[in-house]
Amino acid sequence: MRQVVMLLAFIAAGVLCGRMLFDQAAPHVAMRLAVIKLASSAESDAAAQGAENFSPYNRFLHAPMIDETSRQIVRPAPDLVYSVCLVNFEEQSGARISAPPSDDYASMSVYAMNSDNILTINSLDPRWRSDGLELLLLRADTGRLPDMDRDMIAPVKGARAIVLQRRILRSPGGFAAIDAARQLTVCETF
Amino acid sequence: MRVMRTIASLLVLFVLATAAGMFWRASELRGMSERVEVGPWVTDPDIGAPSASPALRARVALNGLLAMSRQEAIYYNAETDSDGAPLRGDCRYLVQGSDPPARWWSITLYGQDGYLLRNGQGRHSLSADTVSRPYVRDDGKGPWDIYIGPDGPPDDKAWDWVSSRGAEAFALTLRLYGPEPSVMNDVGSPVLPTIRVLGCEAAR
Numbered sequence: 516m517r518q519v520v521m522l523l524a525f526i527a528a529g530v531l532c533g534r535m536l537f538d539q540a541a542p543h544v545a546m547r548l549a550v551i552k553l554a555s556s557a558e559s560d561a562a563a564q565g566a567e568n569f570s571p572y573n574r575f576l577h578a579p580m581i582d583e584t585s586r587q588i589v590r591p592a593p594d595l596v597y598s599v600c601l602v603n604f605e606e607q608s609g610a611r612i613s614a615p616p617s618d619d620y621a622s623m624s625v626y627a628m629n630s631d632n633i634l635t636i637n638s639l640d641p642r643w644r645s646d647g648l649e650l651l652l653l654r655a656d657t658g659r660l661p662d663m664d665r666d667m668i669a670p671v672k673g674a675r676a677i678v679l680q681r682r683i684l685r686s687p688g689g690f691a692a693i694d695a696a697r698q699l700t701v702c703e704t705f
Numbered sequence: 706m707r708v709m710r711t712i713a714s715l716l717v718l719f720v721l722a723t724a725a726g727m728f729w730r731a732s733e734l735r736g737m738s739e740r741v742e743v744g745p746w747v748t749d750p751d752i753g754a755p756s757a758s759p760a761l762r763a764r765v766a767l768n769g770l771l772a773m774s775r776q777e778a779i780y781y782n783a784e785t786d787s788d789g790a791p792l793r794g795d796c797r798y799l800v801q802g803s804d805p806p807a808r809w810w811s812i813t814l815y816g817q818d819g820y821l822l823r824n825g826q827g828r829h830s831l832s833a834d835t836v837s838r839p840y841v842r843d844d845g846k847g848p849w850d851i852y853i854g855p856d857g858p859p860d861d862k863a864w865d866w867v868s869s870r871g872a873e874a875f876a877l878t879l880r881l882y883g884p885e886p887s888v889m890n891d892v893g894s895p896v897l898p899t900i901r902v903l904g905c906e907a908a909r
Contacts, residue, residue, distance in 0.1 A: 529719040533726020538759040541731070542766040549770065582821065583829070588771070589819035590878060594811045594832045620809065620882065624773055630766045632753050635777050639808075639883070679771055683809060683882070685834040 542630040549588075550601050550677065556587055572603045573610065575680065575702050580690055596693045598680040600702035602652055605674045607704040609657075612650040612678055614700040616643065619683060621696075623648060625669045626677045633676070634669045642667065652676055678702060734764045741893040745789070745900050746781035746879060750892045753778070775889055779807075781879040786900040794872030796905040797854035799864070802898025804846035808883025809833050812851060812898070816872050826868040837865050853877075854903075 554571040561569035578585075581593040591597070602610045612623060617638035624635040634650070636643055642664065651661065655670040669676070680700060682693050741748050751761060752769035765772075772780060785791055786798060800812065811832035816822045821829045831851055838847040852864035869875050879897065881888065888895050 525715065526718065526722045529722025530726035530729070532719075533723035533728075534730040535726075535759075536723065537727040537730040537734075538763040541734075541763040545766040545770050582827070583823045586820055590813075590815055591821070592811065592813055592878075592880060593821060593830050594813070594834075594880075622773070622777060624771075624777075626771060630762055630770060632772075632774055635773055637777065637883075677771065683834075685832075 543628060546626070546628045546630050546677065550675075552587060553599055554601055572601045573702060573704050575600050575678075575697065575700055577694065577697055580684070580687070594684050596682040596684050596690065596697070598697050598700065600678040600680075602671075602676040602678055602702065602704075603674065604652065604654075604671075604704045609654070610652040610676075610702065610704045612648070612652070612700070612702050614638075614643070614648040614680075615696075616645070616647050617682075617696060619685070619693075621680065621682045623650065624679045624681075625650070625652065625671075626679065627671060628673055628675050628677075633671070634666075636667075652678075730763070731767070734760075734767050743781065743893055743895065743897045745783040745785050745787050746897045747783070748779060748781045748892050750775055752780065775884065775892060777882070779881045779884050779888060779892055781881075781897060783877045783879070783900060784874075786902050788902070790902065792875050792877070792900070793905065794855060794869045794875055797852070797903040799901045799903055800851040800853060800877070800898045801848070801901065803848045803896070804833060805879070805881055805897060806885040806888050806895050807881035810882065811880050812867075813878045813880070814853065814867050814869060814872075815876050815878065817874050817876075822869065822871050822875070824868040824870045824872075826866075826870070828867055831865055831867060835865075837863065839863075851898075 553576065557571035557576045558569060575598045578597045578599070581591045581595070585591045600612070604610045614621070614623065621638040622635060625633045627633050636648065638644060642648070650667050650669060651663070652669045652671050653660070654674055655672045657670070660668060680697060682697065684690060684693060741750060749769065752765060753772040753774040783792070792798070804810065809832070811830050813830035814822065836849045836851065838849050841847040850864045852858040852862070852866045853869050855868065855870040857866050858864045
């Protein structure tokens with residue numbers, strides 16, 4: 516009897532461990548899978564276009580108009596135009612995100628690899644609307660921060676992040692102008 | 706030798722128990738949310754927030770990866786009509802509302818798999834820019850009707866139509882971008898569209 520009780524307690528401990536492990540691991544796994552999926556898709560597209568030495572990291576990847584063939588991310592919005600930057604500055608000091616002022620709504624969101632939404636700003640914010648947007652992604656343990664608006668600095672643990680750019684597509688005919696505008700946005704390491 | 710075998714068996718048992726715990730937690734979180742219901746619409750105010758606890762992060766990762774915080778956008782999902790019946794691809798519905806309290810909004814139809822339907826129409830959503838309004842108020846907003854069904858609305862109805870052709874069941878997502886402070890502070894406060902079933906036989 517005592518052995519049965521001990522065995523059941525052992526199994527219960529395993530189940531509890533599994534539940535706790537899931538909570539810790541799920542966000543990281545979900546984000547890693549998203550990066551793998553997006554990077555793989557970008558590499559395939561680049562290869563199909565004959566691009567050589569293409570890296571899907573540290574550059575904005577501009578998705579085409581969302582339609583019924585879009586299968587990368589669940590519940591994509593056909594009224595939005597998406598661009599994503601898979602940031603990796605493990606070998607560098609940080610990453611810089613910049614965008615010119617926008618006539619229409621655009622947003623820039625930074626997500627940590629544990630899925631936390633670290634920072635979001637939209638183009639109606641005076642800090643973007645006036646002179647354009649500049650965000651810095653720095654290691655979370657960076658001691659001395661540059662002399663700029665602290666709200667424009669995203670602390671990133673592990674030097675990896677996903678930056679997602681969204682723009683409202685008010686009509687299909689507006690896609691060309693939006694596409695031209697987002698080509699001017701920059702995601703680069705330094 | 707016998708000791709080694711016992712240790713190995715216990716190890717396998719622990720791994721299986723851990724795996725069972727992980728599957729249990731995943732299925733629990735997939736349906737779990739701090740649900741706020743507004744008629745047939747449901748939202749989770751924690752989606753997109755800078756999360757604090759591991760449990761909340763795990764829930765957000767499963768149910769709203771890469772979503773924005775409610776200060777920027779609020780997402781309402783409907784899988785039933787206003788009477789609580791599941792949304793079906795062979796039924797006809799009228800989504801009636803007025804511009805919600807936000808700078809911009811859209812309503813999008815998704816299949817059961819969470820992707821846009823191959824409905825042959827090429828349209829899957831309507832927004833503040835594309836919906837037809839019979840009249841507008843001084844603030845530029847006004848009421849509208851969106852017809853959802855496998856075939857178009859009756860000829861005498863000037864309703865915007867989003868086709869549900871090809872869906873056995875479907876869901877609607879209402880996105881509010883730039884929500885007004887009253888909605889940011891209480892996601893259950895806005896008046897949201899009703900979803901009324903018109904019938905489930907073949908149209909016309």
